[in-house]
Each structure stands twice: as C-alpha cells, then as structure tokens.
C-alpha cells in the first residue's frame with residue numbers, strides 16, 4: 299500500500315460567526331485510498347461541505363491535519379471539484395469552457411483541441427463543443443462541469459451534491475457515467491443527501507452524525523462495478539440490504 303490519497307488526522311473544524319464558535323465537524327480521522335469512491339451522507343448541517351472544503355484546501359482545519367497525496371492541499375492542484383451548480387463561463391462555448399480548464403492545467407495550446415474533444419467525448423457531449431452554455435440542458439451543463447474538473451487529470455475528484463438540481467432521469471444517467479470515474483489511480487469523494495445515490499455510486503459510504511459531524515458509520519460497498527446494468531444492481535438483494543443499513547444509520551443520527 300502506498301500513501302493514502304487523502305488523510306485526515308484528528309481533524310476538527312469550527313466557524314466563528316458573530317463571536318460565537320460553531321463546531322461544524324469532528325474530531326475525526328479519515329483516510330481515502332486511490333481508486334476508492336467514497337460517498338459521504340449525513341443530515342443537513344453535519345459538515346459534509348466543510349469536509350470537502352478542507353480536503354480541497356479551501357479551508358484549513360481548526361485542529362488536526364489534512365493531507366492530500368502527503369501534502370497540505372492546494373486548491374486546484376491535485377483536486378478537481380464539481381458543485382451543485384455547474385458554474386460555467388456563459389461567454390464561452392461548451393468547448394471553450396473545457397479548453398480554458400486545460401489552459402489553467404498547463405496543457406500546451408497545440409494539445410488543447412484534441413484534449414477538449416476527448417474530454418467532451420468522455421462525458422457524452424462529443425457533438426456539443428461549438429454550442430453556447432445556455433443552449434444546453436442542465437444535465438449537459440453539469441457534464442461540462444465534470445469535463446472541466448477532469449481536465450487537469452486530478453488524482454482526486456470532489457463532488458458536492460452535483461446532481462441535486464437535476465430531474466430524476468437525468469440524475470440517473472449521470473450517476474451511471476460518474477460511477478465509472480474511478481480507476482486504480484483516481485479517488486472520488488462525493489457528498490449527497492440521497493441514500494440510494496450513495497449506495498449506487500460508492501465503494502464505501504461514510505455517514506456523518508448530526509453537527510458537529512463525526513463518523514457514525516463507515517461501510518464498504520462491494521457491489522460489482524462492471525458487467526451489470528443499473529436496474530439489475532438497484533433490484534438486487536445486496537443493494538437493498540446496503541440501502542437499509544445506510545438509511546438506518548441516517549435515521550439514527552437524525553433522531
């Protein structure tokens with residue numbers, strides 16, 4: 299085993315609001331290995347977004363240590379991020395949005411057109427490069443956001459409720475695509491309110507307790523990742539058992 303992709307040791311985070319100390323997260327320890335698809339579930343306000351912000355390097359923990367690839371995380375370096383809103387540049391085309399991310403990632407100009415096509419292809423938007431971002435659907439916009447996050451070939455992808463604003467059908471399609479984003483190298487940390495989404499996507503589910511969020515359940519999910527359809531998987535007894543276990547933990551922490 300090499301070093302973990304993500305390593306949190308004794309991490310606690312508090313916000314100061316109007317001179318009041320708000321304990322938001324921890325103390326907790328958490329390691330994520332390369333190739334893991336970790337989904338974090340928990341009640342509203344349990345610190346899920348705070349956890350992602352710490353791992354992305356957007357915040358420093360009040361106490362404890364956050365390491366990504368053995369070092370303090372620097373936003374935008376090792377980590378790609380996808381939020382609930384796609385946050386595209388409206389003055390650029392779909393392809394332009396991806397090409398800009400490639401430029402930020404230091405990809406030489408000559409290599410960008412092909413890489414842009416490859417990334418759009420990877421998220422199922424091969425034909426849409428010349429379109430304006432307002433001419434495509436919300437689900438397609440979120441696909442562009444995922445392509446942008448993948449531009450720098452990050453070892454770690456952080457996703458904060460990326461499908462929460464989408465209709466059910468689009469959401470299921472994107473879940474199927476995103477499920478394949480981990481390989482031996484990349485890790486994903488994904489936040490959601492949906493137990494079904496968590497069990498479907500995850501290779502491991504962590505349930506956070508009510509504020510301040512601590513680890514209430516840390517459950518490996520060993521459902522097959524290839525060779526089985528989404529419907530088969532969701533209809534299986536294993537899926538139902540895992541969903542029951544996670545839902546039970548979520549109910550217990552919310553009680």
Ligand SMILES: Nc1ncnc2c1ncn2[C@@H]1O[C@H](COP(=O)(O)OP(=O)(O)OP(=O)(O)O)[C@@H](O)[C@H]1O
Nearest residue numbers: 313315320322341342343344345346347348349509
């Ligand atoms: N900038 C901030 N200043 C003060 N308090 C904050 C700040 N950001 C978050 N909090 C508080 O910290 C706690 C955890 O917030 P966080 O957004 O991490 O939770 P969450 O689990 O992602 O919630 P949700 O599921 O509703 O998105 C909440 O009580 C929230 O009100």
